[in-house]
Amino acid sequence: MAATLLLGVAAVNTGNNLLFLVVSAMLGFMAVSGLLGWLNIRGLTVSVRLPDEVYAGLSTQLTVRVENRKKRLPSFLITATLLGHPASFLLLDPRKPQTGSLFIAFPARGRFELPVALISSSFPVNFFVRYIRVPVAGSVLVFPAPRSFALPAGLGKPESGTAQSQAAPGHEGELAKISDYQGGEPLKLIHWRLSAKHEDYKVKHLTSTATDPVLIEVDSLPGRDLEERLGYGTFLVNRLVRGGRAVGLKLSQRVIAPDSSRSHRLKLLGELALYGQS
Numbered sequence: 001m002a003a004t005l006l007l008g009v010a011a012v013n014t015g016n017n018l019l020f021l022v023v024s025a026m027l028g029f030m031a032v033s034g035l036l037g038w039l040n041i042r043g044l045t046v047s048v049r050l051p052d053e054v055y056a057g058l059s060t061q062l063t064v065r066v067e068n069r070k071k072r073l074p075s076f077l078i079t080a081t082l083l084g085h086p087a088s089f090l091l092l093d094p095r096k097p098q099t100g101s102l103f104i105a106f107p108a109r110g111r112f113e114l115p116v117a118l119i120s121s122s123f124p125v126n127f128f129v130r131y132i133r134v135p136v137a138g139s140v141l142v143f144p145a146p147r148s149f150a151l152p153a154g155l156g157k158p159e160s161g162t163a164q165s166q167a168a169p170g171h172e173g174e175l176a177k178i179s180d181y182q183g184g185e186p187l188k189l190i191h192w193r194l195s196a197k198h199e200d201y202k203v204k205h206l207t208s209t210a211t212d213p214v215l216i217e218v219d220s221l222p223g224r225d226l227e228e229r230l231g232y233g234t235f236l237v238n239r240l241v242r243g244g245r246a247v248g249l250k251l252s253q254r255v256i257a258p259d260s261s262r263s264h265r266l267k268l269l270g271e272l273a274l275y276g277q278s
Contacts, residue, residue, distance in 0.1 A: 030127075037123055037130045043070040044092070046080055046117040046134045052266060055234075056109045057145045064117075067097035081118040082136065109144045109230070109273045143269040146238060147231030149222070178202050213246040213258035218275065230272050237272070241265040251275055 049063040064087045068075045075092040080100070087100030106112060114136040122129045178191055180200050191202040216236055223229035233249070240247045241260055248258035249268050256271065 033124050033127065037121065037128065039070075039073060040075050040123045041078070041119050041121050041130055041132050044068055044075060044078065044119055044132075044134060046082075046119070046136050048082065048114055048136055048138060050138075050140050053143065053269070054106060054140055055143045055145050056106055059103045059105045062102045062104055063099050064102055065097050065099045066092060068092040068094050070094050075121070076123040077121050079120045080134075081120065083115060106140070106142045109142050109227075110277055111139055111141050111274065113139045141270055141273055143273045144227065144230040144234045146235040147223075147228060148235050149232060151236075151239065178204055213248060214240055215248045215250055215255070215258060217250040218272070219250075219252065226276055230275060233272050234269060237265060237268045241268075 045067050047065045047067075049065065051060060054060045062082070064080055064082060066078065066080050066087075066089055072094060074094060076090070078089045078092055080087050080089070082102060083104050085102045085104055087102055089098050089100065092098060116133045117136050118131060119134050120129055120131045178194065180202065189204045191204050194202040214236075216233055218229055218233050221229040221232045221236075223232055237247055237249075241262075241264070244260060246258035246260040247265070247268065249256045249271055251271060256268065
């Protein structure tokens with residue numbers, strides 16, 4: 001462009017017809033390349049496919065789908081940038097969408113509306129890079145970042161398969177020990193046969209079973225602040241449900257009944273993602 005301006009000034013000052021012809025050709029070339037570049041980035045749409053589990057601070061793979069909606073003209077050297085991460089496409093034929101992958105980490109939990117995508121291209125010649133902004137419909141629910149910690153005794157077997165060092169008390173599991181009756185134990189736990197041989201009643205102490213439902217009270221979890229407690233809650237929900245336990249949540253005064261299905265686990269994670277947000 002600078003060379004064209006210099007030649008134009010020289011042609012005016014000298015009145016040289018040859019220079020006028022060269023400047024005219026260069027201006028025509030710039031006009032044609034500008035028109036082709038403008039048409040190249042028109043008629044493009046962008047959509048994003050997200051996984052159903054997205055955690056704050058963890059890199060997540062997004063699938064970006066770009067489609068050329070023009071009837072006949074292809075698009076060349078297209079770059080679609082979303083949240084600062086680019087996906088490049090060499091050739092987009094009309095009505096033949098292509099996909100690319102991006103790895104993005106969302107900074108915090110909650111619901112995020114997907115931003116506009118920036119479409120850019122240096123076609124046909126690398127004199128200029130042209131840009132347009134294309135809206136991307138949809139939103140993403142980002143779960144709290146899980147924080148691992150040692151499971152309390154009796155909360156089911158860990159995923160690694162190692163046994164718990166100490167079983168929590170319950171009413172349906174295996175016999176842990178026998179002690180004297182204290183007056184508050186259920187009658188079904190009295191060991192009648194052994195009690196008949198002693199002056200005092202004997203009571204059976206059983207472990208909890210792996211199928212007992214678990215109710216996680218978020219406000220009672222360890223952590224210095226709400227975000228840490230939600231991280232521990234996320235870890236517990238994933239670990240216990242994947243281990244076959246039915247898990248519920250208590251969020252302030254609201255209680256969600258336990259279940260062990262995958263859809264229920266995602267529902268609990270969604271509740272944790274939005275907890276405390278207006």
